[in-house]
Amino acid sequence: MSLLSRQRILLRQPQFFATRAFTSSRVNASRLRQPGEPTGPNEPPTHIRTPPSKSPLKVWPILAILGLGTYLFNQIVEQRKGEGYQPKGPIQGHSPTNMPAIEGTAAGSRSSPLWSSDEVTVLFVLGGPGAGKGTQCTKLVSDYGFKHLSAGDLLREEQDRAGSEFGEMIKTYIKEGTIVPMEVTVQLLENAMKSSIESGENHGKLFLIDGFPRKLDQAHAFERSVCPSKFTIFFDCSEAVMEKRLLHRGETSGRADDNPESIRKRFRTFVETSMPVVKEFESQDRVVKINAEQEPDQVYRDVQEKLKERGVKPINLTFVQTQAS
Template sequence: MSTIDNLKDRTTPVFSQDDVTVIFVLGGPGAGKGTQCERLVSKYGFAHLSAGDLLRAEQNRPNSEFGSLIREHIRNGTIVPMEVTIALLESSMRTILTSSSPTNTKGKFLIDGFPRKLDQAHKFEEAVVPAKFVLFFDCPEAEMERRLMERGKTSGREDDNAESIRKRFRTFVETSMPVVEYFEGQDRVVKVDARPEPASVFETTTVELEKRLGKDF
């Protein structure tokens, strides 16, 4: 993956904020990020990139040089090296921006489950494009665990079990909450209570997004 080779040394973003709008979507495991992203895609025409989905797809891709590395990190609830994740995100953004698809004509991206550490945030903004803000779905651990255990009955995901879930909670608190706090210090966080039903959460989310971006973004 040639993109990785120059990521470490790149200090100029490859995309302009004039052409590309990126919103980072964060929240603990089970906070409902994916559900809300689907609704935002439908309403506003975002392209939805899930860092976790990209990594899971890459680990299963035949002859992937990163497959076993990604699998080990996902199993342990730890964070994949940032160059791998950022390269996958950048590659997906390029594919969408250069496709002839009528969707995402304005270059609007929701990046779900990323950045999970401050160094990822800094590197993505330095090398790819600065984000507009973080959309943070705030949810208590007890509720997130209940949702994930329920999902695990049908999801087939190897990390939807009690031990992995608790590891993921610890990782989120220790590594991702500092990201939220960093962006909060720059007034670049939109925080939404993720406890209510999805329709109610979505209504709140749309109000908050339009406050930041305007109704016609």
């Protein structure tokens, strides 16, 4: 019998189909789907559910902490109300050494000026260290009758005064090239002005205050408690020229701060703390700017011209000739 005939006979037998059908479906029909199994490739098991959260975020502890912090902050603010200026630790423009604060000064406790600008004429004189402020002030005193007060000189005198409570403090600040607390400087200036007026030597009540104010808070404190200034003479000079002048002066001055290290510290302090004073007064049209790199005589001629524009005139000296006996 041929092979073809055999295949035809097998196809006619029903057992063949039953066997093949059972065999072909054995893989898928070998087990039934168990409860909870997914019915499709992307369907999660029916018995799995996301459990409800048993620990939701509690808001009230956070609110309690914020409330406590606000209360404590307000208590600190209330405790510090009315406290005076006390430099503690490193402050810009101040020595990092802890120093005693100045308490109970008359100028610091006053809320209105001791003198008005109509009673007393005050001109501030500012410029970097070595700009020539002292030289020009000497000329102005001679020709205009001003009383020259140097904040730096007053501080140096105070540090050497026997029994001074703050002599050592001032000495340290000056050596470091930083700014002495304003309470000291303002009070020393007020004392010097009072002494000049009460002695009768300053009939016009005219003051040149040299090297002050060196910070905005000094300017505000002085004008608030002592006297408002008319305007400020600002001697503008480059650091290179000023350093050369200071080093030359240091050869004979004997000043502790006329050395390269202290000079550079003083330059930085002036730029960071005193230039904001110049800018504020300049915005109020209360600054006379002078080129201080010229020869002293030319600088003085420029000063005289600027003062004339502001209505400040030199004094007229009258010489009386006496007959010889």
